[in-house]
Amino acid sequence: MNVLTVTNLTMRFGGLTAVNNVSFTAARGHITAIIGPNGAGKTTLFNCITGFYKPSAGSIAVSPEPGKAVQLEKLPGHAIARKGRVARTFQNIRLFGGMTALENLMVAQHNRLQAATGFGVLGVLGIGGYRAAERRGIELARHWLEQTGLVERADDPAGALPYGAQRRLEIARAMCTEPALLCLDEPAAGLNPRESAGLNALLRKIREGGCSLLLIEHDMGVVMNLSDHIIVLDHGKKIADGTPAEIRADPVVIGAYLGEGEEDDPDAPVAEHAA
Amino acid sequence: MAYALQQLINGLTLGMIYGLIAIGYTMVYGIIGMINFAHGDVFMIGAFVGIIVLTALTGLTSVPLGLLVAFIASAIICGVYGFSIERVAYRPLRGSFRLAPLISAIGMSIVLENYVQVSQGALERAIPSLIPGGVTLMNQGGFVVQLSWMQLAIVIVTIAVLAGFTYLVTKTPLGRAMRAVEQDAKMAALLGIDTDRTISLTFIIGSALAAFAGVMFLLYYGVIDFYIGFNAGIKAFTAAVLGGIGSLPGAVLGGLLIGLIEAFWSGYATVAYKDAAVYSILAIVLMFMPSGLLGRHEVEKV
Known part of the structure; x- marks a missing residue:
């Protein structure tokens, strides 16, 4: 059973749809990465999964242990850590x-x-x-x-x-x-290469300890090297889902993301400013 | 010299009572960022519970037992008041604009004063001195420096309460949760801390401390009325600001300083202007140290 199952998740801020009908799963004991250009809705998605935002539509099911499932979007904020066993870190x-x-x-x-x-x-x-x-x-x-x-x-x-x-x-x-699921929002941001390597080792150790990980990361070196599974978002929609090798070869991803330059896409909607 | 010593004793005793009330202001400010103007009235209710219990128990029990019952009853009842005030007047307004809970607090203060005025009468009420006598510390040319047993009791009770309270805040999970909610409520909730319950407990603890202060005020002066909460509340609030609002040691330090300023000004200048002296010192301190003596500088998060 997957540790996290997100079904048709949508998050709107007024007229802006930051996350649009996204579904994906994260397998237990895996490191799952969410990538995408700036403004793709990664942080918003993250904030929904960790209870920071209440999603406009869709469901988020967490399974803290096999055979048990909790509907996260229905829990009050302080119960998420205890009942859902989801923990997170912040970009800032x-x-x-x-x-x-x-x-x-x-x-x-x-x-x-x-x-x-x-x-x-x-x-x-x-x-x-x-x-x-x-x-x-x-x-x-x-x-x-x-x-x-x-x-x-x-x-x-x-x-x-x-x-x-x-x-x-x-x-x-x-x-x-x-936690059963640890969510990391850009854990490698601002780290030097040596610290970054130390972080990789730490995250692998956490996975070996039985905790599943979900991370947003800009550093492609970290993502490709560490993840078992990658989900690619663009303009609030999921455009690809697969292993690092599949993602690297996916023409849609290359077109939408890697090809256009990951850091400064002038056309990207500014969906993450609300986070 | 002897005269100064006497004023020092008087000032410290008074300052301890102010300090206990000031903690309630500073705790609530720290955790939800509002000034609880009804806090002085909780102190007044504490004094009234004290006088009701002590009057009822007169002759029935020994004085120490009666005092113990009065302190405990007062702390429990004021705790209930603190809890209810937060639920009724502040929680529904959380997330509203900043002035809303402040106005609600002033309203709550007026409600409590009038409620006690109606139910307990507008006249002053008095009790006889329960711990008479004292010890003569010095006799200088006919001027006798006295430390009354009452003053000693107030100092000892306050120090004991402060020690317990300090332990609670620094060493227990509840204290850690309170400090965590104070620094970042949303993050604390993500770690599984029930912020609503933590805030309720903050109000209960602050109110219980005010209850202790109320009973001690009653014992010290022997006379109370429904309006004592206003003056003591303003003084304690001044103490919290002087010490640096949000800082617990600051509240106690501010309380002691204000007690001393009052005592020395009354002793060496004029009693009539003792309040003016307190507020002048506050103004001067804030000019040079805007966040108070022990306050943290506010850093705006960007």
Whole structure:
């Protein structure tokens, strides 16, 4: 069963249709990439899948574990992480800058820890299963700090970390929600080649850990090298869907995207400004 | 010297009460970016619950037990008020234009004042001093410096409450959730935090702190009326702004400073102009430090 099934998804902003009747699936345990020129509707699609927007039409089904399905578009925002087990990162980093790196990772485990505190009361008194839960939480946080090479910076304010470290911390925070599907919005943006290679290794490790990935990426090197499956969007519509080799050879994709230059397409509708 | 010491004691005691109320203002401002003008009236209701409980229990229990019951009852009832105020007056207006909840808050403040005026009467109500006596710290040429047991109790209770509160905010999941919602509510929701519940809890905790302040105000002055919330609320709000609104240590620092300014101005200049002195200092501080003493500089997100 696929981890994500998007059916006839449409998102309109007033008169502008940013995503038009898009359907696709993401297989469990795979890295699925969404590519397309600027303004193709990638980020809008992403925002729908992660509950940031409520889609105008269509459905998004997430299967956090085999044999279980959740209709994402019907969940309230805060339930998506818990019931749908979908986590995401942002193109423009949204860490809690005033909190330490470790605290950022602990916030991501809020639901489990809060339940263990007996809704605050036992937590204040420091009794019950809370201490054990807190220790487990710190263990999980430490695991992801190690994976992202940030153990030494655990007690630094997140806002004071260098850019590349903030990107990795955002991934670590998303992983601390223990997601079934991790959505990454341009994870390689602004990284140098060495950091980019480190990111590839990190994402592969996450996939091996059993988490499926969905990513938007402009860096074709990252996409072709990493993805199991690629979906190409243009002007809000899906124009191709296949393995990296198929996409590379697809004449429609080459015409719409690779051939025209991926960074500055003057005719592209500015659909993503609303994101 | 002895006189100054006495003013210092008086000012710190008063400042602690202001600080406790100021925390409620600063927390709510931090988490939803509005000034809860009804907060001073929650403080007033806390004082009234205190006087009702203490009057009812007079003669029935020992004084410490009576005080404990008064504090707890007041905190619970004010918590319910805080929760309801947010649900009724602020939540429906969230996402509306910025002035809407502010006007709603002022309306809520008027409702609460008049409700207490009608139900409890407009006259001042008094209780006898429950913790009489004190300790003489210094006797200088006939001027006696006194630290009353009441003042000592207020200082100890405030420090205990602040310690518990600091632990809650810095170390528990709830505190982390509150700080996360304060910094980026939408992101916090994406991580699975129920922002509505976190905001409700913020109001409940802030109101419970105001309740403690209300009961202590009652014990300290012995006299309350339905209008005490206005003056104390404005002072505490000033304290929150002086310390840097949004900053919890700032609220306490601001409260202490305002208590001290009031006490020293009353002692060395004129009682009549003590409020003018407080607001003048506020104006001067804001001229040089627009975000208050411990406030963060607002960085506009682009």
